Amino acid sequence: MPDRQPLPPPSPVGYFTPVRTLLASALVLLACGVAGGCADRSSRPAGADAAPTIPGGPDPLVLRLSRDGGILTAVRYPALDTTIWRSASRVPPLTEVIAFGAEDGYLAAIDTGGSPVRIDLRLGTVTTSRADTVRSLVSADGGAIYGLTRSGEVTRYTPSGSDWRYRPIHPVDALFSQPDGSVILIGAEDNDVQVRRVRPPNQAVSDSVSIKASGEVETIRRTISATAGTVGDRVYFAADEHVIAIRTRDLGIALNVDMGDPVMAIAATPSGDRLFVALEDESVLRIVDRFEEGVTGRIRLPSPASALRMDPMGRMLLARGAGDSVYVVSLGGDAVIGVVRSEWRADLPLVMADGSIAITRGDDVVLAHPSSLADMRTIEGGAKQFWHTLRWNGLRPRAAGLDQPVQFRNSAPRDTSVSATGGAVTAPDTTGAARGDSTAPTAPAVASTFTVSFAALLDERQARALAGRIRVDGLVPRITTTDRDGTTVYRVVLGPFPTRAEAERVGKQAGQNYWIFEGAP
Incomplete structure (x- = not known):
């Protein structure tokens, strides 16, 4: 095992903000543990409490569902008390959303029984397959869902049902669904990591690569399963102490970095340019740059992180610390800006569209300010619900004009004439439009961007x-x-x-x- 590189000393612009040193953070966390609880903003760096803003783009939607299942609802954030959509059918209790396809409006998720669930946000319909018990589910567009069953098979679920099954010869620890309809299978065997591509409905492997790995096979398999992810044209995962990235177009090895210690968690920026890596028993996050192909930075944490969660817009990173501590890392300065307290679930804590952080507090959800971490808003009973956010314009009200027959306007009015059969033919009335009559049809306005x-x-x-x-x-x-x-x-x-x-x-x-x-x- 290679020696760990020495860490640079803390500085006012390095690991922490000027108002909080590492020693002070450690003392605060120790005091919280002894006292049995602290406020949600146990660390509150200096910063303006100005209301955060939502960047432009598609509508910021928040989907919420009772943790016992029921009707799924959607709101346009920040109007959390105004429902704009409801599912037409009951949705089973969910544990995780795995994909959303904006083109078809399909939301793919996993229910608490480990079965795939597909929700059509356009029609409000819900379909669930109970044919298999799965270990993991993946999807690229919410339509085609791939599952790794407990019997070791790979199966595909489409809106028309389960239409393809594949029994791999080699072990599979992680799946990656691709936009082109193929699926990439990754698994450890002996001291190798095997990467294979299959293109349904074919049963043959169309492409493969083998990567040498060190360590116990079971440890490698566990880290592959726990850290696998995809971003852009790369899939990434950990094989014990190595962080590996594969190009999806040709299965070429884009990254293979020896971290020196077992990897606990990986989170990628939305662009995929940087990976943040948490190591076992290490209070430091390593930053791996895809272009430099190595560790280019470090972020010191108050304690080791066991899980990481990336802001969908790449502004901050949440790290699960000791107990119910959640460390908030600003990616603008690559430094911890503070600590909030929340139960760590598959859906929460969550970074909202304006950068505020949704955390649990008892049965409620509290929105913390993205800079000061001060309480902004409390949603009573919010922690009893499953939360998910996405950006999509598909739930906007349908313009009334779209349901009206299309009417064409001539360049100039014509007088009544006689048809070939001798009957009268009347030209369309354009006088109303000419005089600005409000009843005349008008072209819909198109907003500029x-x-x-x-x-x-x-x-x-x-x-x-x-x-x-x-x-x-x-x-x-x-x-x-x-x-x-x-x-x-x-x-x-x-x-x-x-x-x-x-x-x-x-x-x-x-x-x-x-x-x-x-x-x-």
């Missing part, structure tokens, strides 16, 4: 390196691609934003050259 563009590059690595240097309001740019005469152009963009003024503000705050164009990227 604006996108900030920082660069258009021919090299993907340069584009992602630039994107990694930009962070505004916790947001990082994404990479879009276009084809120009057979050459791929990589654009670094943020947005879209609802107004040009908002786009200008983001561009200026980024501190980079930028330009703004109207429309979505």
Whole structure:
């Protein structure tokens, strides 16, 4: 086992904010443990208590369901007391949401019995398959759900039912469903990690790679199962002390880093550029950069972390500490900004669309401010419900004009004429529209959006390196691609934003050259 690298000493701009040193944090946690409880904001760094804002984009939705099952409801955050949608059928009690497909509106989840559940957010219908008891479930779009059964089979559940089963020759510890319909299987055998791709309905392995691993097979299998995840065109997992990432397009090894100690948890930024790794009995998070292909930073925690949860917008990271402690890590400065107290569940604590943190307090849910960690709002009885957030415009009210027959307007009115059969033909009445009559049909207004563009590059690595240097309001740019005469152009963009003024503000705050164009990227 390689020697651990020495950690740099704490500094005012390093591991903690100026108002909290490591010793003080440790004393606070010790006092909380002895006293048997502390306030939810046991560590409260200095910062403005200004109301947090929601970045532009699709509607921020919050789905809630009784932990005993029932009718699933949706609200548009922050209006948590105004229901805008209800499921048409009862939903069984859920433990985890595994995928959402915005195109079809399918939400895939796992119920408390370990069965796959698919909820159609457009129709409100709910389907559950009880044919198998599964160890794990994955999905790329909420439609096709892949399950690893306790008997060792891999099965696929589609909206029409279970239509494909596959019995692998080698052990499988983790599944990765792909947008192209294939599924990647990963498992440990002897001292190797076997990665294979299967394309249903075929039964043959279409691609594979073998990776040498050290350590006990059972330990490797356990860490693969506990840490497996996917982001962008990469799948990542831990094999005992190694953090490994695989390119999904060709199963090439994109990353293989020896951490020196067994890995407990991994969380990836939304862009996939950085992995945050918690090690066994280590009070330090390691930051692994996909481009540097190694550890590029460290974040000191008050105690070891046993689980990690990433903000969907990449602004902060939640780390499960000792007892009911949850450490809040700002990814803008890669430092712990404070500690909140909450039960750690599959759904909570949760970072909301505006950056506030939903934590449990008894039977209630409390929203903590993203900077000061002060209590902002209490949702009574909220902890008795299962929570999930997503960004989607699919629950917006349908415009009344969409249900009206289409009417066409001529460029100029015509007089009544005689048809070929001698009958009278009357031109459409356009006088109402001409005089501004409110009853005349009008074209629906289309809201403009604006996108900030920082660069258009021919090299993907340069584009992602630039994107990694930009962070505004916790947001990082994404990479879009276009084809120009057979050459791929990589654009670094943020947005879209609802107004040009908002786009200008983001561009200026980024501190980079930028330009703004109207429309979505």
